[in-house]
Amino acid sequence: MPSPKLDVPVPPARLVTRPRLLDLLDHARDSLVTLITAPAGAGKTVLLADWVRSRGGDEIAWVALDSDDNDDGRFWSALLEALCATSSVPRDNPLRSLAVPPNPYADHGFLADVADALDDLPAPAVLILDDVHEVTNPKPVWGLKFLLRHQPVNLRLILSTRHEAHLPLARLRLADELVEIGADALRFSVGETRQLLDASGIELGPNEVRMLVEQTEGWAAGLRLATLSLSDVGRSERLPADFAANDRAVSDYLVDEVLSRLPADMRAFLRAISICEQVSTELATRLSGRGDAGALLETIAERTSLVHRVDGAGHGYRVHALLRSYLLADLVRQAPDRAAHLHRVAADWFADHDQPVPALRHSGESRDAARITELLHRFAVGLVLDGHHELVRTVLDVLGARAIVGDGLLALVSAMLHLEQGNPASAERDLTHATAAWPAEPSADLVALRGLVRVRLAQFTGDIEGLVRVTEDVRAEPAQFEAAALLQRGTTLLAVGSRPAARKMVAAAYQLARDQGQGYVAVQSLTTLAWLAAAEGNFSLMVTLATTADNENARRGWCRTAEAAQANLLLGYGAFLRADLAGCLHHARRAAPLVDQGDPATMLGMSLSVETLRGAAEFELSDRGAGAQRITAARLATGNTRFTAEQCALCAVLEHRTATLLGRSRAAGEALRWAQMVIPESAEVHLMRARAQLSLGRREAAGKAIQSVLDGLAPAILPWSVIEAWLLDSEVALSAGNDTHARRSLRMALSIAQRLEVFYPVVFAAPEVTDLLTSRLGKLGKGTEAFVQQVFALRRALRVPPSVPLTSRERAVLRLLPTLRSFDEIAEDLTISANTVKTHVRAIYAKLGVTRRRDAVAVAIERGLLENETASTS
Structure with a gap:
């Protein structure tokens, strides 16, 4: 035998050892047979070589099988020579003297002698047969089956093959004597891919690593070829989506190691079905025109393992991502008209089976304008409500602006997409086009869709009166609009302060949206429920709901939508109230680009809150002047637009506070005058008046101004404003020398802050109040004491400078x-x-x-x- 055939291969340079797989092989020592089945390039040989060399010992025999081993005599000569080269076979064992007969297949005595000699070994010998798929001659295959049937007690067989081996393994499975390692186990994880890239000196960010694993499906050969392509530059900004189609090394490997081994009709079949990410036997038949498509899929799956079943019944199949990418690119290059035709066939099939996402995707690829328009009219609204915005926008772009302008429904769909992208100005233009194309007898769908667009647009502008007016036109019919209609009505009720009715309606919208599979409407409902929780002072629930919405946005790819901005705004607000100002700034900055990318004239409602939180966080963390100026600029940009009371109160209170602390009396006065116009006689206005009076040294006037808040006569828009009021009352009492009153007011402030889980007002309380709080440590009760300790921990972490009480x-x-x-x-x-x-x-x-x-x-x-x-x- 040639020496390389029996030598354990040398693992490649920059080998990534994979302990989880080595452990599997370690456990396999106790089983009679280990079967590794995976496609070419999956890393079978490398894994086995690493295991043999890392575990040491010369008791393991290795045979690299090839097509020459279809000769029965050569096959058995290789097996015996490999076994006798190990320490497992003693010098007096009959294996060393057995002569291979001219026809081992027919010599049952020879096969029995081999089995007996293996039984006589003092300890189990391990025999690795690599690339078993190369042996197709029935004679050596029969000999291998003989060994498996007779199961010599001191033989451990490890077989690696590219496709399913037709060997008698059922009895071994039942006896739990078979360990199987498949392609799924051999796929590289994200962590293992990171190690491979590091070993090759290639720097990729986390997202790029994940994308590389997705493109290659963790296929070892694909990953190693990728590292070769990337090693020239040492760093990749982003791999192209059609990596396999454009990378010469990958395409050459696929052709040489996979496609060249298949008959021409199989290659043509694979090229046809590569149009789809997943095919059933019925769809494969439609695409290929072959009545035996099911059998052909099964055959290719067995022969390559790069086509695999995705359900137990064998009705669904997937082509490996890299192979499919190459085949599809080759089809488009060689026969673009056929590719377009196959996309039309796929679009029709998916539409007939009520699968709108692939139907619309394939229609877009087909460039068939008439079919695209037909499918958009049928599916677009439902897809938008479920959050498939990018797909619908992509297909609309295929049609072009002219087609949208002349079609009322498509114009309204485009408007919905622009709104969720944070671009209400474009949505208004689409709404104008829809009105111009409005039919004399509009359908119920058209009327309901226009109502939703108008309400959503009013929400963006912050026009409360307009919102109430257009909400009256919202229709809950047909059925697919019911959840969205409930949500919009609930949102309007929230905006005007009818919270119980709003909660009932939005909760119903959320449940209905989930039942109907409208994921985006469900997330919108979650966000609205979070705003309700905020208005009622349940900030813990607010953060929980906003976090759920944010996670769903990330999972579904909705990170650059209006809902993502809302979720981040809520999370920023929650972080602000917990005095986590770095977290507040992080979430506000995440929301800001989604707000700023729209037309400033129509995004003011959200922008006001985002910029207020950014400014407040900057004021406390870094640049006080810039932070205060940001809040003032946000207010000035609002003009005469009427926003929700909560938005106005948050801006007014924080602007007045920052201006007062900086001694900018003019700016503080402007903030107070604005608040008196937009939220008159609210607790926040009284609080600002009291703070202004106290800054002038007028403690009696300050006390009178704050009393109506403490008595509950001036309603608080922001639940935590009452905490501010009691802290300010404590400060007024201290300035008058009334320590008893000051302690009582401080105790009230702490009680409310602890109940609401709000830290910000207490963390940034006046120095006199903070000194009083320090003096009360140990006298506050167990629960309050723990809360106050958190307050002081936050002050230390934030390095809160002591404020200076200047007149x-x-x-x-x-x-x-x-x-x-x-x-x-x-x-x-x-x-x-x-x-x-x-x-x-x-x-x-x-x-x-x-x-x-x-x-x-x-x-x-x-x-x-x-x-x-x-x-x-x-």
Whole structure:
């Protein structure tokens, strides 16, 4: 025998050892037979070679079978020589002296002697037969079957083959003496692929690694060929979707190792069915025109393992992704008209079987405008409600803008897609086109669809009055619109404050959408329920629902939709209330591009909240001036649009707070005036008035302003505003020297904050209140004590600087300190006496803990008391 035939192959360079598979082979030592079945290039030989070399020992015999082993005498000569080369066969064992007869197949005495000699071994010998599929001659195959039937007790057979071996294995399976390792087990995982890339010096991001595994389906040969292609550049920005079709090494391997081994009719058959990701025998028959399609699929599956069954009944088959990619690209190159025809055939078949997604996809590939239009009219609305936006948009693009403009239904479908992409301006244009093409007797579908588009558009503009008006036109018929109609009505009820009715309607919409398989409407319902939870102060439920929606958006590929922006906005809001400001900023930034990509004039409702949260987080984390300015800019961009009370309250409260802390009395006043117009006599307005009065040193006026909130006479729009009110009341009481009142108010604030699981107001409470809280540690009760410890942990993590309680006049003086003006000149600018200026300066120095003007400026900048406006002042 040639030496390489019996030698264990040397594993390839940059070998990725796969412990999970080596363990399988270790356990297989106790079984009579181990069968590894997988297609060419799956890594069977590499795995076995790694196992033999890593486990050491010379008791394992190896035979690399090839077509020459169809000679019966050569086959048995190889087996005996391989066994006798191991330490498992003693020198006196008959195997070493057995002569291979001229016709082993017919010499039953020889076969019996082999079996007896194997039984006499002192310990089990392992014999690996690699590439068993190469042996097709019935004579050596019969000899192998003989060994399997007689099962020598001291022989462990490991067989590797590309396709199902026709061997007597049933009895071994029943006796649990057979270990089977299939193609699925040999597929590289994402982690193993990462190791392979690292060993080759190739850097890919997590998404690219996952995409590579998806394209190759973890096929070892495909992955190794990919590393060769990528190693030239060392880094790939993104692999093309048609990697197999464009990579010469991959296509050559597929042709040489797979396709060239199949008859011409099988290759033609595979090329025809490559149009589809998955085929049934019926569809394969339709595509190929062959009545024996089922039998042919089964034969190819057995011979290559690159076509495999996807159901136990054998009615569904898939061609391996790389092979299909190559075949399809070759078909399109060689016969584009036939490819288009096959796509039409597939589209018709899927449409007949009520499978809209593949039907529409294949119709788009066929470029048959009439058929595309027909299928869109039949399926598009349902697909959009289920979230197949990208598919519908792709097919609409095939038709072109002209076809959409002249078709009312397609224009409305296009409008729905533009809205979910965050582009209401384009949706309005589509709505105009639909109106222009409106038929004299519109169908029920058309009327219902227009109602949904109008309501959704009103939601984006933030026009509450318009939303209420157009909601009256929403229709729940035909049946496919019922869930969406319930959702839109519920959303409108939420916007006008009818929460119980809104919850009932949106919950019904969610259940109906799930029952009808309308995934996108179900996620929209989840998001709306999360907003309801937020309005009612159940922030834990809000985060749970928003997280579920966010996960579903990620799973279904809806990460760049309006719903994804809503979910991120809610998650950012939840993080803000937990004082997780980095998390707040992360989610707000994720939502911002989805908001900003639309027309600013029609995305203000969502933009107002997103920018408010971004600004508030930036204010506390990094740049106080920029954060405050972002909130103000968001408010100014709203114009006279009427938003929900919650959106207005959040912006007003946070803008007023940041402006007050920075001593920007004018900006604080503007925020208060705006709040008085949009949310008059709310708890938030009273809170802002009280804060303004206290900043001027008017504690009695501040106390009176906040009392109506504490008494429940001024309703809170934001549930956590009541926490702010009690904390401010505690601050007022401390300034008046009433410690008992201050402690009582602080206790009320903590009780509500703990119940709502809201940390932000307490974490950023005034220094005096924080000092009081510190003094009360150990006296608050077990539950409250744990909550307060979390508050202080957050303060430490955020490195909250102690705020400086400067009066309005002291802040005015402070803003002029960085200039070169003398105290007399500052007094003249502020129309006060020089002595008054000096008094204010001494107070500023004391509060900042400094003794010099230069140090006061430096500390004020560090604590955010002097921001960008300093430059303009000087």
